Amino acid sequence: MEKYWIDSHAHIAYGELFESWDEIVANARDLNVQLINIICGSLEEMKQALSKIEGNPQFHISLGVHPTELDNYKDVKTFESFLTHPQVVCVGEIGIDMYWDQTQLQKQIEILVAQINLANQYQLPIAVHVRNEKDGSTAIDTVIDVLKKHPVDNKGVIHCYSDTVENAKILLDMGYYLGFGGITTFKNGGNVRDVLDIIPLDRILTETDSPYLAPMPKRGKRNEPAYVSYTGEYIANHLNMSVEELQEQVMKNYKTMYKKI
Numbered sequence: 001m002e003k004y005w006i007d008s009h010a011h012i013a014y015g016e017l018f019e020s021w022d023e024i025v026a027n028a029r030d031l032n033v034q035l036i037n038i039i040c041g042s043l044e045e046m047k048q049a050l051s052k053i054e055g056n057p058q059f060h061i062s063l064g065v066h067p068t069e070l071d072n073y074k075d076v077k078t079f080e081s082f083l084t085h086p087q088v089v090c091v092g093e094i095g096i097d098m099y100w101d102q103t104q105l106q107k108q109i110e111i112l113v114a115q116i117n118l119a120n121q122y123q124l125p126i127a128v129h130v131r132n133e134k135d136g137s138t139a140i141d142t143v144i145d146v147l148k149k150h151p152v153d154n155k156g157v158i159h160c161y162s163d164t165v166e167n168a169k170i171l172l173d174m175g176y177y178l179g180f181g182g183i184t185t186f187k188n189g190g191n192v193r194d195v196l197d198i199i200p201l202d203r204i205l206t207e208t209d210s211p212y213l214a215p216m217p218k219r220g221k222r223n224e225p226a227y228v229s230y231t232g233e234y235i236a237n238h239l240n241m242s243v244e245e246l247q248e249q250v251m252k253n254y255k256t257m258y259k260k261i
């Protein structure tokens, strides 16, 4: 079986990354990144993504209203009409973000729950965004509470997980996968590496969150899907696995979680 890296979370359907599409796709190919899950949070992104990837099995799409872009929820009916598209494999990213604006919590919860219901209706997993306050940690508590009260049939992934081991255990017990991104490789990413030390291998996903959070040795630069290979190599090394073993494991995990593929 051919082995390759998977970027399970990339925002490449807008802005600079979309404008340099051919280049970033070639770069990904050069570093053996052969499956990319594109996160779309607006109809424009969705249309732009489809214009490039329709029918190409190396790309999937996650579609959902991000908690910092709640205005896009006005298009939810159209979003819903895309959920049966064969390449749309996930509702996301959705979640709670208390970093920028703490006044929207109730509305964020409401829209998160509505999108969980959509995921269940279409039997899709979810990709969850969590960002705590600058000086606190209640967004993760809210997410855990909502996911407990509103169970998702096909579970999903907490993307770019960067919280505590304790909360990771709760989410793993609930059946969730955790996405590991660039922070895993940062000097100050010790808490994420602690999570790597306790996570069952069959719950690990790899991701970039491009264009944000580029891993070492590209930290500070614009991130792109090719760089998931650096994070992957770092994780394999940390877990004393070969690159091929980790690639195979993540491929298996990805296919198990995204049941539609």
Ligand SMILES: [Zn+2]
Pocket: 009, 011, 039, 093, 129, 159, 209
């Ligand atoms: Zn994201």
